[in-house]
Amino acid sequence: MVLRAPPAAVRRTAGAEGFRTLVTALVQIPGPRLEGTEIVFTWRDPRRRYETVRLAQDLWRPRLGPEFEPDGGVWRLRVERPAVDRMEYQVELTDDDGDARLVCDPVNPLRVSGPFGDRSVLHFPEYRPPAWLDDDPPSGRVRELELESRVLRTTVTALVWTSAGAADEDALPLLVVHDGPEYADYSALLQFLDQAGHGRRVPPFRAALLPPPGDRNETYSASAAYARALVRNLLPELRRHLPTLGRPVGAGASLGALAFLHAHRLHPHVFGGLFLQSGSFFRRRFDAHEAGFGRFGRIARFVGRVLAPSSWDDPVPVRMTCGAVEENLRNNRAAEQALRTQGYDVELHELRDAHNWVAWRDGLDPHLADVLTLAWS
Numbered sequence: 424m425v426l427r428a429p430p431a432a433v434r435r436t437a438g439a440e441g442f443r444t445l446v447t448a449l450v451q452i453p454g455p456r457l458e459g460t461e462i463v464f465t466w467r468d469p470r471r472r473y474e475t476v477r478l479a480q481d482l483w484r485p486r487l488g489p490e491f492e493p494d495g496g497v498w499r500l501r502v503e504r505p506a507v508d509r510m511e512y513q514v515e516l517t518d519d520d521g522d523a524r525l526v527c528d529p530v531n532p533l534r535v536s537g538p539f540g541d542r543s544v545l546h547f548p549e550y551r552p553p554a555w556l557d558d559d560p561p562s563g564r565v566r567e568l569e570l571e572s573r574v575l576r577t578t579v580t581a582l583v584w585t586s587a588g589a590a591d592e593d594a595l596p597l598l599v600v601h602d603g604p605e606y607a608d609y610s611a612l613l614q615f616l617d618q619a620g621h622g623r624r625v626p627p628f629r630a631a632l633l634p635p636p637g638d639r640n641e642t643y644s645a646s647a648a649y650a651r652a653l654v655r656n657l658l659p660e661l662r663r664h665l666p667t668l669g670r671p672v673g674a675g676a677s678l679g680a681l682a683f684l685h686a687h688r689l690h691p692h693v694f695g696g697l698f699l700q701s702g703s704f705f706r707r708r709f710d711a712h713e714a715g716f717g718r719f720g721r722i723a724r725f726v727g728r729v730l731a732p733s734s735w736d737d738p739v740p741v742r743m744t745c746g747a748v749e750e751n752l753r754n755n756r757a758a759e760q761a762l763r764t765q766g767y768d769v770e771l772h773e774l775r776d777a778h779n780w781v782a783w784r785d786g787l788d789p790h791l792a793d794v795l796t797l798a799w800s
Contacts, residue, residue: 453465454530454531454532455530455531455545457547457548458501461501461502461503461504462501462502462503462504462510462545463499463500463501464478464491464499464500464502464514464528465497465498465499466491466497466498466499466514466516466528467496467497467498467529467530468496468497468498469496470496471493472518472519473498473516473517473518474517474518474519475491475515475516475517476490476491476498476514476515476516476517477489477490477491477514477515477517478490478491478500478502478512478514479512479513479514479515479525480510480511480512480513481511481777481778481779482505482507482748482777483505483748487515489502504547505748506747506748507547507746507747507748507775507776507777508546508547508549508550508775508776509544509545509546509547509550509776509781510544510545510547510777511542511543511544511777511779511781512528512542512543512544512545513526513527513528513542513543514526514527514528514543527541527542527543528543531543531545533546535779535781536609537609537780538605538609544781549775552785553615553784553785553787553788555614555615555618555788556611556614558618558621560587560617560620560621561587561588561617561621562587562613562617563584563585563586563587563589563613563616563617563620564584564585564587565582565583565584565585565613566582566583567580567582567583568580568581568583568631568661568664568665569581570633570656570657570660570661571656571660572636572652572656572660573656574651574652574655574656575636575637575642575648575649575652575656577636579633579636579657580634581603581631581632581633581634581661582603582604582607582631582632583629583630583631583632583664583665584613584616584629585629586616586620586627586628586629587617587620587621589627589629593627593666594666594667594668595626595627595628595629595665595666595667595668596626596628596629596668596671596672596795596798596799597628597629597630597631597662597668597671597672598616598628598629598630598631598671598672598674598795599630599631599633599658599661599671599672599673599674600612600630600631600632600633600673600674600675601633601635601643601673601676601680601682601683602633602634602635602639602676602679603630603631603633603634604632604634605634605780606632606674606676606783607632609780609781609784610780610781610783610784610787611784612630612632612784612787615787615788615791616630618788619791619795624789624792624796625792625795625796625799626799628795628799629665629667631661631665633657635679636649636652639678640678640716640717640718641717641718643678643679643681643682644678644681644682644703644716644717644718644721644722645682645685645718645722645724645725646682646718646721647689649682649686650682650685650686650689650690651689651690653682653686654686654689654690654693658671658693668799669695669798669799670692670693670694670695670696670798671693671694671695672694672695672696672697672698672794672795672798673686673687673694673696673697673698674697674698674699674700674791675698675699676699676700676702676783677700677703677778678703680699680700680702680703680743681702681703681704681722681725683697683699684697684699684702684704684729684758685725687737687739688725688728688729691737692737694739695739695740695798696740696742696794696795696798697739697740697741697742697794698741698742698790698791698794699741699742699743699744699755700743700745700783701744701745701746701749701751701755701778701782701783702743702745702751702754702755702758703722704722704726704729704751704754704757704758705719705722705723705726705754706723706726706727706730706754706757707723709753709754710723710750710754712750726754726758729758729762730757730758730761732761733764733765734764734765734766735762735765735766735767738762738765738766738767738768739767739768739798740767740768740794740797741762741767741768741769741770741794742769742770742772742790742791742793742794743755743758743759743770743771743772743790744771744772744773744774744782744783744786744790745772745773745774746773746774746775746777746778746779746782747773747774747775747776748776748777749777749778751778752773755771756771759771768797770790770793772786772790
């Protein structure tokens, strides 16, 4: 932790003795800590600049709250530890004018990056990051590839990773990843692929990391147009540029997972396996809190069609992960049960985490490697 000095104006008005007292008080303020079954947070506010201080988190509702309690020049909060091994959070500060902002916790040096900026993270004693993060295998090659979609009237710039040692002309199996560049940035996906290929857990292969074309909430929310573009445009474009063996495997998280299951069900016999993390398999019965999402109805209708049949003519290997405290968990359990009844080789693995990129990173091993092995053996 870096202790920053108060502004010069505070130093001038406090005087030498007051300044020493203020600095001493700041040094004594601890970072978040676990006391028995409770987490204790503190926020320093010696001049009482804030009207409210609230915890912002993705583990329970409401997402903003509870509020810290003022205690002199410090705000304090005690909350019961949730059933996770790590916790991402921010702090919401509201000033006297009602202006609110989200910030990281300055007394906690641990940060995690994401598409919407950094968040503070608290690791509990049980948490262990994946061992493969410490490995340094030979790196595969990465290049950009422009893919035309006539259906969507757009061009998608994919990142293509190839196993170390494989030549451009080699025919290799293909993994296709929704939100692929973000998986690489925030879930260390390319490092995992290097490790999986180097350990010969799976044969040499390629991975096409696809960004969402246009509005992600539209294209990934059980869109028939996107499923058609993926199957009729993007996959043939990939095969035209990349010599490919067999049927590709699709991987995605949240809406990206939903979109792959949707494409597979609309276009059987295209994908050889699926890796689905925290799938947004919304249902009207259990997800009233998501009803404001613009494509909620379309998603709920599709999920209902997935859950209804007693069999399916193209069951493929599926591996799923989901956080133990996610609102999506019940729906992921229902999807797993339905797919198993329909003849899929499917497993759902529940992780002690929430709906975030690090949880998805921590679920890659061994489950992504497992579905690649099953699909390509």
